[in-house]
Amino acid sequence: MLQEESDLSLIIAQIVQKLKGSNLYAQLERQAWASLQRPEIKLESLKEDIKEFFKISGWEKKLQNAVYSELSVFPLPSHPAAPPEHLKEPLVYMRKAQGSWEKRILKSLNSMCTELSIPLARKRPVGEQKELLNKWNEMGTDEPDLSLFRPVYAPKDFLEVLINLRNPNYENGDSLSFRTHLGLIQVPLKVKDIPELKEFFVELGLTTGQLGIDDSTQVPPELFENEHVRIGQKVLTEQDSAAAQQYIRQGSPTALRAELWALILNISSHPEDILYYEQLKTNVIQHDLLVDSLIYKDVKLTASNDDYYFVFEDYLYQVLLCFSRDTSVLSHFAYNSASPPKSYIRGKLGLEEYAVFYPPNGVIPFHGFSMYVAPLCFLYHEPSKLYQIFREMYVRFFFRLHSISSHPSGIVSLCLLFETLLQTYLPQLFYHLREIGAQPLRISFKWMVRAFSGYLATDQLLLLWDRILGYNSLEILAVLAAAVFAFRAVNLMEVTSLAAAEAVLADLSTLKVMPLLQIFLFATVT
């Protein structure tokens, strides 16, 4: 069809334009020039010979991986009449809601700033710079006075905003009718039901081998595990992103996980990347930002108190402090419904030439933000690699968990998916919890916002995040939340208050993620 052809050429043009500015383009050019020396490159068939050379030497694969990465991350080119805000978020009322939420956060940050009379940013004196450089690898030993700082917001504040989200063109009557949703989320977004989820997550089915189920001690490894590891090693040798993403849907062997994730996220450690990280480190040393104190506070409150992650405290500072200064993160706001907050140089309020984004990466950390980084510390020990992986995970997935949008992987859709699944397949439990004033979303929201980090055991969490990467979607978080409720349904039916319900669901560290998901999706009698 004519329309599809022109769509395809538009997508190709967009990807070519994006890749032209990248390091890969310069490398390919250099390789092409160097290949002219080779005897097999003939002048008459120059184009085909160079293409053949790229295929053999593995450069074509690198290009394929880069294209695949672009397709996964960036949304398809939109209608030519659509303004850029439409690409961020098509629904006007959600854009408005996100805008007013951002105003509230900024107000909170500014009031903290004026209360404590600390500048948003200041240059460190030379002595302080030297001191920080010396203890860069042990910033956890520092015990600054953070008692006056408080997190800018916590997940439960964000939940209140989502509960009050309304479409003005929607029938929002006060009386209960077939139109009102019984859960907390009242916007009519399209969410998948179980038959659609079964189709989407087909590789998690009962007849397909899974790591997390078929690698337990009772199952002999010859049945599944050995073969799966062998295929994983082959995928790594081929260096194919798309194949890795398909492979990891059945889970990743622990030994191969770090490399597989790097391959899927298209991260390779070039000297330029290490240099970029060092540059960010220099920025941290030279300037002190107010958000640094927020990060310190968050790490001390969350990761340092966690049994699994307290050992990585120093790594967390090294990653998060650099993350706040990384302006390359600003490019993800093109497809994020959020916008980076603007700040003005002192005395020049309102003048656009003196506006800067604050923090430089446009992301204000909230309570629990450091938990996005903590599980990655198990996989990567080199700070610049750890940093790159975290940054890529953030701009692909995690940003959707704390911004208001209608995207199927956005937190609003995840909440609605969770509530709909629970209501449809466990109606008695849902009704009972509602009656006792314990709306299920109030308990599961904090799990989903943190992508279950800090709630599950680490090996289970990594198996879960394998699937997030494999399916390029966060919907599995909502399905797991519903599956947890289904698992503990018997106990939950007996509670009589929200506090008691919370107590039943307080400890998830003993849960095995993959059997729960499999049973809920494929083995529940509907």
Next chain:
Amino acid sequence: MSRVSVPCHVKGTVALQVGDVRTSQGRPGVLVIDVTFPSVAPFEHTSTHTPAKWVTCLRDFCLMPDPHSEEGAQEYVSLFKHQMLCDMAQVLELRLILRQPSPLWLSFTVEELQIFQQGPKSPSMTFPKWLSHPVPCEQPTPLLEGLPDPSRVSSEVQQMWALTEMIRASHTSTRIGRFDVSDHFPLRGSLWPEWVRSDGLLCCRWMAVMT
């Protein structure tokens, strides 16, 4: 292939409803929007005219996959000539009939309606204008200040070339004096520093301008 925007006048939406609009409690599920084209000449009656009639050019085009949910609710959509069931030449009036069967929405419509027609193919568009219509007495804008007039430089170069040709033709063995050019030649390329603000931080980018 260029496209030309056609000025159109969108009349107010008319809801189709059974019974009285005021007393009935349900919301209309069908909306009709008429679009007229003021630039189209009024139809003249002649003895051999064919009467204008309504022809369906698009049937059941789905804008929202699920009428009860937000998917596609605020999207930009394009409809093209090749999707139409009939010939779109000589259109006098356009009527859009919208259907929204779900009772959940308070209102529905289409906004920002724009109609385009194919622009005329002009041969002069295929190569630059200055090639087909050279301007004889145009004063060229000076590239950089403080540099000589290019036509003066080219005439001087021509004179030098004529001199060398004359000397070559005369075959004398007398020694040639040094030729000197009094003015500077324009630079072939220049480097411009540029302070660029990107991503909120000031940085410096050198840009080479090639003539």
